[in-house]
Amino acid sequence: MNPKYSPLFRPILLRSGIQLDNRIVMAPMTTWSSNHDYTVSDEEIAYYSTRSNGVGMVVTGCAYVSASGRAFHGGFGSDHDDFIPGLRRLASAIKEQGAKAVLQIFHGGRKCPPELVPNGDVVSASALPLEQSTGSNQIPRALSEAEIQSIIRDFGESTRRAIEAGFDGVELHGANGYLIHQFFSPHTNQREDQYGGSLEKRLAFPIAVVDEVKKAVAEHAKKPFIIGYRFTPEEPETPGITMADTLALVDVLARKELDYLHVSSVDFWSPPRRGGEDSRSRIELIQKRVEESVPVIGCGSIYSADDALKAIQAGVGLIALGRELIIDPDWVEKLKQGKEAEIETKLRKDAQSRLVVPEGLWKIIVSRPGWVPMEE
Structure with missing residues (x-):
């Protein structure tokens, strides 16, 4: 290995007591490829196994609680004990390659297609439709307080199932406009009860979920277990989540003694839209805010070895590779072996089989030009 890349391969000890072998994480990405009964498919097992060799930790695509x-066609579930055997296969496939296995858990809220949820009953923090650009005019139903409490318990139960399935941790998906995000955002949360209104009340649901997950870990885990939280730092809408809101969120989360905070970003170096102190990137501002209290995972458009080195030198504890590991599953091993010049940074159109990419994910890649860099 070229010594200049050694910062990427320093071990890191998380608060839970689990040590990661290096600073590189496989980012959570939906594969749209589960079985029709929402269990983990053989395609997904092969996909994750192929990409788990070399990274310190793998965070799976989101499992609904x-x-x-259910927000995705081809998404897998964690809302019933019948899913544990498939989840166990997934955890084992990842861990057999030497990486820690983390199950991302979520509720889609208003982003769930009506045909995927019971009786087409789409729910959210408030009865506000998706933006017109989505092409959907579905208006969700605002959750009752009793239903909110039930969903909070569902996050705890999914955590128990992750423990029983052999995962090393869970990541709470509080990003990308899903239900936890919907409660935190003033754009999607217009409630006037204990779960909405002020910033403190908009934090009530996310923090209740964190507390329920921590409770489940305390009750069911017989060995150290990772808890992480992913969030989107800003929204374009007004009102919407600002950097000031996000810095208040990370203040609260840092006091919850989590193992990491995971910033969801398309570009690691994207600057704040508003509410930031200066011109530094959002991730750098978040890292400055938490300092050493909790590791931050940064991600977004990190393709080459030098991209990764520059990102880790910005001070974050870990970096996550998503699209990069679709393009080149051997990214980490090539870097470790001093073959960084051989890392592929563009996807070949004839490489689906060689790269073990599930059909559902491949169709999405092809249908969204620009999402994953492709050779002409």
Whole structure:
């Protein structure tokens, strides 16, 4: 290995007591490829196994915690004990390659297609439709307080199932406009009860979920177990989540003694839209805010070895590779072996089979030009 890349391969000890072998994480990405009964498919097992060799930790695509939270065709579930055997296969496939296995759990809220949820009953923090650009005019139903409490418990139960399935941790998906995000955002949360209104009240649901997951870990985990939280730092809408809101969120999360905070970003170096102190990137501002209290995972458009080195030198504890590991599953091993010049940074159109990419994910890649860099 070229010594200049050694910062990427320093071990890191998380608060839970689990040590990661290096600073590189496989980012959570939906594959749209589960079985029709929402169990993990053989395609997904092969896909994750192929990409788990070399990274310190793998965070899976999101598993829904409630039947009302299915946001993806081809997404897998964690809302019933019947899913544990498939989840166990997934955890084992990742861990057999030497990486820690983390199950991302979520509820889709208003982003759930009606045909995927019971009786087409789409729910959210408030009865506000998706933006017109999505092409959907579905208006969700605002959750009752009793239903909110039920979903909070569902996050705890999914955590228990992750423990029983052999995962090393869970990541709470509080990003990308899903239900936890919907409660935190003033754009999607217009409630006037204990779960909405002020910033403090908009934090109530996310923090209740964190507390429920921590409770489940304390009750069911017999060995150290990772808890992470992913969030989107800003929204374009007004009102919407600002950097000031996000810095308040990370203040609260840092006091919750989590193992890491995961910033969801398309570009690691993207600057704040508003509410930031200066011109530094959002991730750098977040890292400055938490300092050493909790590791931050940064991600977004890190393709080459030098991209990764520059990102880790910005001070974050870990970096996540998503699209990069679709393009080149051997990214980490090539870097470790001093073959960084051989890392592929553009996807070949004839490489689906060689790269073990599930059909559902491949179709999405092809249908969204520009999402994953492709050779002409």
